[in-house]
Amino acid sequence: MPEYIWPQAADRRLIGSRVSRLDGPVKATGRARYAYDTNRRGMLWAIMVQSPHAHARITAIDTSEAEATPGVVAVHIIQDVGTEIQWAHDEIVAVAATSEEAARDGAAAVKIDYEVLPHFVTERNLQAAPDAQPAQAETTGDPATAIASAAARSSGTYHAAQIAHCSLESHGQVTEWQDDETLTVWASTQAISGVASQLGEAVGIPASNVHVETQYMGGGFGSKFSADRWGVVGSELARVTGRPIKLMLDRNQEVSVAGARPSTHVEVEAGADGDGNVVAWNSRGWGSGGPAGAGSPPIPYVFEFENQTHAHTSVPTNTGPARAWRAPNHPQACFVTMRALEDLAHEAGMDPLDLFLKNIEKTGARSSTYAEELEKAAALIGWRDRWHPRGEQTGTVRSGLGLALHTWGGRGHRSNCEVLAYRDGLVEARIGSQDLGTGTRTVIAIVLADTFGLALDEVKVTMGRSVLPVSGASGGSTTVGGVSGATRRAALNAVEAVLERIAPRLGTEATNLLLKDGQLHFVDASHPAMSWKQAASLIGVNPVSAMGANPGPGQLTDSGVGGVQMADVSVDMETGVVSINKLVAVQDCGLIIDMKTAESQVYGALIMGVTYALTEERVFDPLTGRMLNADMEFYKLAGIADVGEMVVHMMTGPGYDERGVIGLGEPPVIAPGAAIANAATNAAGVPINEMPMTPERVLAAIEAGGMA
């Protein structure tokens, strides 16, 4: 049995180096085919009619005009008369037609009557919420007494608005029945295997008869795990019509119904002793992400204090429901906690970096990592030279620094990989995972190539099909650990199997053979080394096949990362416009397989962080309950001019590499909002407590703080 370990630093050729993503060229040239790009012979387009009301009961549906609309082939009622609709834009009827335009005409011809019911969509003021769930408090120690006796005390109320996932490729799929029992689905999904199971159940065929394919995916961020109603509707329409169905959400639906991150509103009191030790935390908050309300963010975040309590109230709203948003609940918890600690440092007359270092032991197992990362980040942004006490600057445009810590698990998910070695020298990994654009395909290729000692163009990755060996959903930063663990084990097993296959043909024992640097070596030096090509030619017509799984033997993966981010921003005191000068992200994630795509993950996360910090929010109309900005005009995503200079430093080497591979997708998106808000607060000299930090809100903070 091979030894299941990662190669030592000296033996890594590709692992840890900067490899450009393998599918970059096909994406940049438009040749990569996404679910949205899939077109099938005889395909119909489906469009879904949405509820114009945020809360209503369906009293009548008349589809006769829709059915008579030229080009319309089928009309499918999704939610029938009597159903109570809980959010605007919810799907009621689907229309399939020979063109997108005809389907839209048909959808416009559907007549639906509603009994309109009262709606509630704006939860910022808790007192106005009609159905708030009672608060559940979690308490350690005696926070009230500890705060009362603290040497320094801070208090504040912090708000983060509801945001959407707004994936660039909207949700949806093309569905096609091969026969009565076999369904093929080209889906924009984070979970090909899970979608196959869900759709099989929904349409009444074995999951093994549902073939899901996702080669390229245009963003999911946690919102694309499910087969979804539109997956089932598309499958049913395809069955009824006997034709392939393309059903992709339009931008309005994508932003309004296909995923939200809950809002968070939290009142905090915190206290520190005379040495800057944080001794007390007392908070209560509320939030909403749709009819199910919102889960409780982990507050206080990262730190655990001797005396702490947090009570959370879940507020249902008539808005499109929440889905897991990249590091669910963590960005909100980080924002609230780090803002409050910045405020406490100010009240204690301390540099927040000193306050964080003073209390670093309270972060638990990762405390030494945080300490290292804080020093690294501080050096990269020039904290010690450039930090100034809050509000010390004068002038119209004032700059400031802010920092935040985050944490995440990221243990590799269950994954299976088959590695095949062919006699022409090709080595192939087959794995039922999906590449969301994060570099998964590239990571698998690197692990496979490095294990065989081959170049990247000598290996092949076959993935993105549910018929391949099952791999978990891509979410929660679990993919890189899962696929690299499974691929490494399968590749090590395959190397061993190859040597056992060819050893007799070379008149030696497998134990006398060693595959390294593209060559087959004889350990006893009885023969000169031969090329991999020559060695592979001895494999025979049947390729060698070996399986590998994660989890499995050997320490290839781990869980638990830290991460520190610092922001340098400017605040225009007259307009409230916040500008990013520089962001520094220092991140650990164990052994890094591809430094370049790892850094890209962090850059992308910082941009996403700038967006939720400064510009994006779901705006709901109090009158109609509809989302007013379900578009990309007023649902504002940051552009390249908004993001400033970004510096990414990945922690590697001793202390990090030997932990094995740990996920990276979530961690770097957690802290940007908190770090930017702290920097804005430091710059403006007044607490800036609300995301997104629009000119409107920043001006209000400046006015409230007496700095106008």
Add this chain to the structure above:
Amino acid sequence: MRRFEYTSPQTADDAVRMLSSEGAAALAGGTDILSLMKDGAAAYSRLVNLKGIRGLGGIRNTDAGMEIGATAKLGDLLEHHGLVTMFPAVAEAAMGVGSRQVLSMRTVGGDLCARPRCWYFRAGFGLVPMHDGESMAKQGDNRYHAIFGNSGAAVFVNPSSLAPPLIALGASATIHGADGPRTIALEDLYRTPASSDESEFTLGFGEIVTHVTIPPPSSQNATYEVRNRKGMDWPLATASVAVSDGAARVVLGHVAPTPWMSAAAGEALAGGLTDASAAAAGDAAVADARALSGNGYKIQLTRVAVKRAALAARGG
């Protein structure tokens, strides 16, 4: 898809004839009208392409001043050295569009005649949307709505980038109709409708804007925009300032149903562009502003935009 006719006349007379029909609309760059149609905010039975009309584009110096054709692209303005040099207020407003794609497609006429971005209007509730007999926007979310000229039911803001600087510079608009051309002050192109049945433009049936003319150069002019995003984003408030022969004109954008001329701000700058007069002009500009429930911050943004435009016109 609603069927519509498409026609591409060669002359302004033909265009006017083809536009003199119920449900006809002019098409130039298409940056606004196509999204209006796709979003269902407007429906037209005929689109009349203006891009094929000779003489409707281009930028020319004439005795009357600099003449800018209606089908000149916003990007053309930025490539015209004389315009950029003499009328930075116009160039800065075009730059503020923030999108190379839009600069390459959007025409001057299309910008001047663009429909409002009000989210109630774009969602199909009409230009002056009403709910229980009251303005929807006044009762709803009006963070991007008007702080001037909002006493009636219309509280959308005019979305034109170019109208404020052009009006500040005293530009005229030449309009072609069934009776031939007529020329008006550009500010007279705009009106505040009382209901969704009325237009926000004074154009008569079938009329098109053929060109605008900026009279000989004012010595100092500038535009300042406040936006949330630095890239493509609608301004929250803008101000254009132009000073000529001791007289100053200040025109505000994105704060009223029409481009909003602030006579008081102009008077404050009449004595010259100084730190003090710029600040006074900002204060004067917003003296009669009236916030709706959710847009009070735009008053401060407008005050600052006026002050900064005045200082920029002075040269920093």
